[in-house]
Each structure stands twice: as structure tokens, then as C-alpha cells.
Amino acid sequence: xxxxxDAPAARKSWRVSDPMLGFLLVLPxxxxxxxxxxxxxxxxxxxxxxxxxxxxxxxxxxxxxNYEDVLGRSEFWISFGNTVIWTVGSLIGQISLGILIALxxxxxxxxxxxxxxxxxxxxxxxxxVTVMIWQWMLNDLYGVVxxxxxxxxxxxxxxxxxxxxxxxxxxxxxxxxxxLFPFVVITILARLQTIPEQLYEAAKIDGxxxxxxxxxxxxxxxxxxxxxxxxxxxxWDFKEFDLIFLMTGGGPQIGTQTLPLLIYKEAFGQLxxxxxxxxxxxxxxxxxIMFFIYLWYYQxxxxxxxx
Amino acid sequence: MMSMVVRQSARAxxxxxxxxxxxxxxxxxLWALLTSLKPKGDTLTFPVAIWPxxxxxESYSTLLFDTMFVQLFLNSVVVAVGTTLLVLIVGTLGAYxxxxxxxxxxxxxxxxxxxxxxxxxxxxxxxIYLTINQLGLSxxxxxxxxxxxxxxxxxxxxxxRLFFQTLPVEIxxxxxxxxxxxxxxxxxxVLPQALPGIIATSLFTFIIAYxxxxxxFIFINSDxxxxxxxxxxxxxxxxxxxxxxxxxxxxxxMTLPVLIVIVSCQRYLLSGFGVGNTKG
Numbered sequence: 001x002x003x004x005x006d007a008p009a010a011r012k013s014w015r016v017s018d019p020m021l022g023f024l025l026v027l028p029x030x031x032x033x034x035x036x037x038x039x040x041x042x043x044x045x046x047x048x049x050x051x052x053x054x055x056x057x058x059x060x061x062x063x064x065x066n067y068e069d070v071l072g073r074s075e076f077w078i079s080f081g082n083t084v085i086w087t088v089g090s091l092i093g094q095i096s097l098g099i100l101i102a103l104x105x106x107x108x109x110x111x112x113x114x115x116x117x118x119x120x121x122x123x124x125x126x127x128x129v130t131v132m133i134w135q136w137m138l139n140d141l142y143g144v145v146x147x148x149x150x151x152x153x154x155x156x157x158x159x160x161x162x163x164x165x166x167x168x169x170x171x172x173x174x175x176x177x178x179x180l181f182p183f184v185v186i187t188i189l190a191r192l193q194t195i196p197e198q199l200y201e202a203a204k205i206d207g208x209x210x211x212x213x214x215x216x217x218x219x220x221x222x223x224x225x226x227x228x229x230x231x232x233x234x235x236w237d238f239k240e241f242d243l244i245f246l247m248t249g250g251g252p253q254i255g256t257q258t259l260p261l262l263i264y265k266e267a268f269g270q271l272x273x274x275x276x277x278x279x280x281x282x283x284x285x286x287x288x289i290m291f292f293i294y295l296w297y298y299q300x301x302x303x304x305x306x307x
Numbered sequence: 308m309m310s311m312v313v314r315q316s317a318r319a320x321x322x323x324x325x326x327x328x329x330x331x332x333x334x335x336x337l338w339a340l341l342t343s344l345k346p347k348g349d350t351l352t353f354p355v356a357i358w359p360x361x362x363x364x365e366s367y368s369t370l371l372f373d374t375m376f377v378q379l380f381l382n383s384v385v386v387a388v389g390t391t392l393l394v395l396i397v398g399t400l401g402a403y404x405x406x407x408x409x410x411x412x413x414x415x416x417x418x419x420x421x422x423x424x425x426x427x428x429x430x431x432x433x434x435i436y437l438t439i440n441q442l443g444l445s446x447x448x449x450x451x452x453x454x455x456x457x458x459x460x461x462x463x464x465x466x467x468r469l470f471f472q473t474l475p476v477e478i479x480x481x482x483x484x485x486x487x488x489x490x491x492x493x494x495x496x497v498l499p500q501a502l503p504g505i506i507a508t509s510l511f512t513f514i515i516a517y518x519x520x521x522x523x524f525i526f527i528n529s530d531x532x533x534x535x536x537x538x539x540x541x542x543x544x545x546x547x548x549x550x551x552x553x554x555x556x557x558x559x560x561m562t563l564p565v566l567i568v569i570v571s572c573q574r575y576l577l578s579g580f581g582v583g584n585t586k587g
Contacts, residue, residue, distance in 0.1 A: 126536050239428070
């Protein structure tokens, strides 16, 4: 209390100055960031130049050998191609299903909040649960999907959903679509609800049908949200591990092996931690490029919103 | 008159379509629930019997009393709650600091958070394996919580920062003029206002940590310390023949906490989706 009566200069030094307090608030986050993200990333970089065994964690400097090994083998490029196919495929699936469901949910009807809750569920399921449910549904002997298809005469034999190519990739993409589309629904629905009803009324008076109204009013209005979803989900799907790993393990052979699975296989399957790190760094470069595209777009939109 | 009938039937058609869509999407989950209530024999019939001869909770009792399910569940809860507490305390302070204070590096900080928010676990898993080992925390739940921080903290910081940005600065300024200290302000004015955002972020963090697979799969070796997503496979595949009624019961039980969160807090979750992910 006595300090508060002192001269202003002394008082100022007693109180923590504002930028200082700001920094203090951020400090715990900063320390965790440095220790658990920045330092490990730096370590990944160092590891990628070493031939390290995952078991002993010991090894020697080998220069660019890990990168040469990785880039020189077709497995990396096949996995890269698979990652692109998976990402593009599941994006197309999620976005089309997501828009469709969002449009359907954007009407008043009884039980709408229940409907929205049910829609959200697949997104919140653990990948393990998702995979267990679908493996049971697609089981070749007792699975309900094959049984239904055979009962309807669509096929007279169980479909090899996961044991052949390109079936395995298509199945994985379809399950990914089922699990991930709710994100699209929720984000699009939020935007749809801000479109003024008058726009539709006016178009109706002008005689525009539902499809024309979608193309002329809805689509331009949700365009910017769609691009966001595309970039965001594109980045997230590119790095998907759990779902694919648990569903197919990358098989048959390496038919559905994406880059995250390749990292796992090198680092923890074949115990080449250094080679795994090299693939991780290569993937980091790809992700960084995608991130800057996102950032560029994000800032442009924020600027536009501010105007 | 005629057009009203047409309009009404068009509406009924649309609502019917909605519920058909919902049914199709919910179908796998309903099938899991139905399977979990069947006696073992009913899951192995040919052709597949949709409706069981009789309902039973047999698979649930087997799961709860004859397997490690409860132990695994407790591990999962400990890790998820630990992660949520750590990340939310640190993250709320950090996000507020980044939003309301001007200091050198604040902009860079925000960009870094966003970047790490997108950082794949599969990239970080290789070096964090080394870090956790160096800290002597391999095969411990503490090590697992620390490794979860790598994705949970950027997520929480990013979401909380967006929530703080939506709070009007005027109230804080008025309280400042009235002589409130900056920290008093934080606890008495900012926190209560930000509470919905903090709740939404906690719920998402909890669910993400509860569902996490990769780190848990790699870092935990002892059966007694495994979390549910990893341990469940282990329960299910130890027997010679997969008992699908038990597998589905495990799926249902494992999802129950998440379901409770969604049902009781849908309002918060949706606001989280709105703020955290779209600004367009």
C-alpha cells in the first residue's frame, strides 16, 4: 500500500508493465511449444541425416543418404500418388455429400436438432470404432452389406472390398467420406443460414427452379466457405493416418499406403528412425506449401472482410 | 388450392428425404448397436439375420467383467482429462495474452500456432519418440499427455484466440478506467464472457485426446497402461475367433462418453465449429 503513494515513476516499476504481462501469459505456452514441437522438429531435421536404429536410438551421420534412399525408390512415389488419390477422392466425396445434406437440413422441420446431432456423430467417432463397425459390415461371411447386395441380386458373390485394388482404395475413400462429411455440413449450414430469404423469394418470382436457384444464389454465396473447407480438409486429409492404417494397413501390398503410413513403416516397422525422419521432413515441406496457400487465402479474405 | 397441395407434398417429400438420408448415415451405428445386443450365435448366421431371436446384454457383461475394458477406459479418461486440463490452463492464458497485448512477436506467435495446428502427428511422432525417451517417459501416461500436447495445445490456442477476438474490448477498457487491475480483469470479466468458448474448446480437446490412436499405439507397451483405442483391438483379437457382438459392444461403450458430450453440449460444440473453423 505504501508503494502506491510513491512517485509515479516508482509506481510504474512496481506494477508489471503491460507488454511484460502479455509475455508472461504467453510464456507457459511458449515453453511447451519450444520443448514439445520446435525442438522435436529440429531433431527430426538432424535425425534425417543420420542412420539411427529405432531400438537403440544410436547411429552415425550419413549425410543425404536417407533422402537418396527414399527418393530413389518407387515406393515413396507410389505412396505419394496414393496420398493424392485418397485426398482428392475423399474431398470430392465429403464436399458433395456435405453440401447435399446441408441443403436438406436447411429447412424447418420437427426434430431438426436431433437430425443435426445424428449427422455430427460419425465425425466424433474414434477411427478405431469407425473401422471396427465397417469391417463388421463388410465382413465377407457375415457382413450385412454383402448379404443385402446378394439378396437384391446386385452380386452373387461377396465383394472383395479390401483385398483387391482398386476396391481397397475406393472402399477406404467411401468410409472416409462417411466419417468426415459432417465437418462440411456444419460449416456450410452455418453459412447457408446467413443467406437472406428474400434472394430466393425474388428468384422464385422470376421463375427460377430449385436447381437454378442453387446455381445462381446458393453456390456463389457459399463459394468462399467452400474454398476454406477445400484447403483446410485438404491439409487434414493429406495427413490422415489412423483410418487408413486400421482399415487396410496400407494393403493389398502397398495399394493404399499413403505417406503417413510409409513414415510409420520405415520408423517403427523397419526400425529406420532416420529414414522415417527424412520422409517426415519431405512431407513437412509439402504441408508447408499447402499451409502458405491457406494463409495467403485466409489473409486475403480477412482483408476483404475488413473492407 | 391446387398449388398449396403441391407445395405441401413437395415439402413432405423433402422432409422424407432428410430422414432417409439421416437413416442411411446412422445405419452403420444402428447396426453396431443391434449387433451388440445379439447373442453370439445370432451374429454368425447365414444368411444374415437382421433382427435377433432375443436381445441380451451378455456381450456387455463379458466386456465389463471378463476383459480389461474398465482399466483401459480409466487410462483413456486419465490421459484425456490430463491433456484437457494442461492445455486449457496454459492455452487460455496464452490465447488471452496473444489477443489483448501488443508485444514483439505476437503476430509471429499466431502464425506459428496456426502452422502447428496443421502439423501432422505422423511428422512429429518420429522426433517426439526420441524426446519422450530422453525424458525417461516412454511407456508412461505422463509421456502420453505431453505428446498429446503437441496437437492439443495448438488447437486450443487457435480456437481460444478466435473466441477472445470476438469479445468486445470496450467492457475491459471501461473496467480498466474504473481501476481494475489487468489480472483482476481477466478473472472477473474476461473469463466469464469467454466461458462458452472455453467449454467448447475443452470438449473438443477431450474428444480428440480420448480418440487418439497413433501416439498411444507407439509410446505405450504395457497392457495395463494402454488406452481404449489401442487396447480395444487387443481385447478383440486375443481370442481365436473374433466375436463381433463383443466388438460392437466395445464400439458402443467406447462411444458413449462422446455421445453424452455431444447430446448435452451440442450448443457449445456448434459454436465451436462456427468460430474455430469458418470465418468466411
